[in-house]
Amino acid sequence: MQLSKKETLVELNKIGKNTLMETLGIEITDCGDDFLIAxxxxxxxxxxxxxxxxxxxxxALAESVGSYASHLFANLDDVFVRGIEITANHLKSVKEGYVYAKATFLHKGRTTQLLDIRITDDNDNLVSVCRLSTISLPKKK
Structure with a gap:
């Protein structure tokens, strides 16, 4: 049975309890076939x-949303996902409000994934551009 979008968001946010995501107040807010937003x-x-x-x-926001996206689109019965590298170019300062991270795949391979993560502010100004590479490794049976 496939979860609805609302159920998926609830489940994704439950996973973040008692983690860095909860400490920083990161919340997954939207997802689709090829993106995830927090x-x-x-x-x-x-x-x-x-x-x-x-x-x-x-x-941390960029790596969180990118890693979640890789987990969401991987078959977690067979593999586990780990981050390999993250880069971040910061373009604008933010003092208040929220920042939003949208992760999209540049490459979605069986073993490696490359995600583009754009961080924007409440006025949709570009704050940072990040890239995250992840790897899907087989679970030992």
Whole structure:
């Protein structure tokens, strides 16, 4: 039985309980056949010392949404997914509101995946551009 989109979002957010995602307030908000979107509040928990969004928090958001996307589109009965590399280019500072990460696949191979993750603010301004590579490895039976 396939879950509805709403049920999928509920299940994905349950997985994030008691993890870094919960600590940072990351919430999966939308998904489709070829994308996944999450948001994170910009507040003192994710600030760098001068009161703007920390690049490390942005990278954590990007890796979270990208890894979730790889998990969502993999057959987890047979494989487990791990991140290999992440890059982040930060283009704009954010002081408040939310940032949104949209992960889309550039490559969806059996073994390796490459995702493009665009981080935007509440006004749809581009904040960061990230790339995440993941690997699907066989589970030992």
């Amino acid at each position: 948001r994170m509040p910009v507040n003192s928990r994710v600030y760098q010392p001068d009161g703007v969004l920390h690049g490390g928090a942005t990278a």
